[in-house]
Amino acid sequence: MSFVFLSCSKTRADRPIITDSSLCDSVIVSYANDIVPILQNNCIGCHNSTFASGGNNWESYSEVSSKVDQIICAVNHNSDCFSMPRFADKLEDSLIQKFECWAVQGSLNN
Numbered sequence: 001m002s003f004v005f006l007s008c009s010k011t012r013a014d015r016p017i018i019t020d021s022s023l024c025d026s027v028i029v030s031y032a033n034d035i036v037p038i039l040q041n042n043c044i045g046c047h048n049s050t051f052a053s054g055g056n057n058w059e060s061y062s063e064v065s066s067k068v069d070q071i072i073c074a075v076n077h078n079s080d081c082f083s084m085p086r087f088a089d090k091l092e093d094s095l096i097q098k099f100e101c102w103a104v105q106g107s108l109n110n
Contacts, residue, residue, distance in 0.1 A: 024101035030110050031061060034098045039064065042085050042095075054082070065107040072099050 029035065039047075039058045047058040058064050064071065073081035077090045085091070102108075 023097060024104050027101075028110070029098050029102040029105055031064075031102065031108060032110065035064065035102055038091070038095050038098065042091060046086070053086075061109045065109070068099065068103045068107050072096070072103060075099065 043058045046053040047056045049057050049059055056063065056067065058071075070081065071084075074084035075091050075096050077083040083090070090096075
């Protein structure tokens with residue numbers, strides 16, 4: 001599995017580019033069924049409405065979708081971003097791929 005990232009900027013024009021588009025063509029990534037569980041298991045403990053670490057609350061679709069590029073940069077442990085989860089190993093590639101495909105598919109609220 002290979003990915004090429006052009007940038008970790010926050011603009012939608014600079015979305016991560018997946019070199020093998022078939023990785024995302026075979027399944028539609030669902031925010032409710034795929035992304036929310038990843039957030040609940042790995043992010044919500046620190047990024048919630050009570051304790052929004054770094055000013056980020058990942059409990060709402062609008063917050064997550066507006067900063068999906070920042071999240072992808074962070075979970076990839078890119079040197080341009082704060083690595084997340086903080087002080088922990090990088091998430092499994094399959095979980096990161098779900099975020100990347102969700103972003104490429106338009107970060108739908110599905």
